[in-house]
Amino acid sequence: MEKNFQQLHKCPLFAGIDEKDLFTLLSCLSATEKHYHKNEYIFMPGDRADKMGIVLEGKVHVVQEDFWGNRTILTSVSSGGLFGEAFASAEIAQLPLGVIAVEEVKSLLINYRKIIDTCPSVCSFHSEVIRNMLRILAQKNLILTQKIDHISKKTIAEKLQSYLSFQAHLQGSSEFDIPFSRQELAEYLNVDRSALSRELSRMQQQGLLNYHKSHFQLTDQV
Amino acid sequence: MEKNFQQLHKCPLFAGIDEKDLFTLLSCLSATEKHYHKNEYIFMPGDRADKMGIVLEGKVHVVQEDFWGNRTILTSVSSGGLFGEAFASAEIAQLPLGVIAVEEVKSLLINYRKIIDTCPSVCSFHSEVIRNMLRILAQKNLILTQKIDHISKKTIAEKLQSYLSFQAHLQGSSEFDIPFSRQELAEYLNVDRSALSRELSRMQQQGLLNYHKSHFQLTDQV
DNA sequence: AAACAAACGTTGCAAATGCAACATGAGGAA
């Protein structure tokens, strides 16, 4: 268990909490460590959504199946990441999706009530965890909103303008590097890689921007 | 101010809080009511993101401008709705977007610190507000995730299968009504209305479903 | 240097979609 404390310290849910207080906090939260084999379900669709999990080791997939049986991987969560936190916090009764171990997984499960119900001993770190939880949910919110903003544009060129403008603003300059390769950017924007290259090429011809690999420079119209 | 209390009672941020406690709570939160004229900015891009707002009367738009000056309306918030809550909760320094009054607006502004910092008088409703905040952020999270799940499918048919499967699951039956008109559904899925009609028609021919207006029945393949 | 692999750019072509124009049908008002 000891070595996992290192992991937990990096987990955003425990940000700002002194390492020496972690054990106290974990017992206060009744956190339990569980191990799962490859392809084993951690949460099944229909389970009560009263728990959330932290991946300590390994990788899990959040998966969903539609009416006709088509299976989709919604997200992949690796070491330090959370799963089930949105359903627990939203106070949803039943999970509409499953969480499955992609490989051997060590995970920490926490009952959500233990987080929001103030504990009898009124530990001071408890309120810190709640604030972290708020920050995590809100940040994910913003990330999701941005992504929708980008991918809901009609054409690839518009998606690119939206994404690149956002990056320029984020990095405070019209010249910047993006954190994606072409293939990754294409996946993020839900478009074909070669079609994306084609559009970038066109936009450069039109004088909207210059680029090389992952380095971009947006240019004002003259 | 009195009549606005009715509104506030319906605001999810104050769910579960007794109406008689609202005034105490509001002063505890240092909530201030402000009025805005049509086209007046409530928040400007670059403002400190330390406040959130509740629309009491009227309607506001959350707007963004990209590098080349293209303006987008991200969301529209009307009576009872919140704005700025994600940025405040995410502890973002500066707002990357603006909030503008579409018409005459009455709004309640709350400093986010007042919500998460436990107040000296330790009012019991305070923790209720925090729990509400968590629920609101998490629910919005799920709504956004679902939308991304739907619109990130490649074809219109796949988007429809994703959306309709979700509705079927939500309503617990393979026969259900959707809360959208065709035009609204097309906007939600980011596709053309007539193209959407065309796909629905095809899917019915293929025996995947039956529909009439907003009533749908998903059918198993025989 | 030579050989290879990986990432990216380019392009022809077919499929999907947007767009526009029109048809149909249901419901409301006079």
Place this chain on the structure above:
DNA sequence: TTCCTCATGTTGCATTTGCAACGTTTGTTT
């Protein structure tokens, strides 16, 4: 009833995109 309006369905056509195949560049290995 008749007329009108609005939501939805239908369809031809142009554009956009996905897909596949191939060319180019860069960096690494031997």
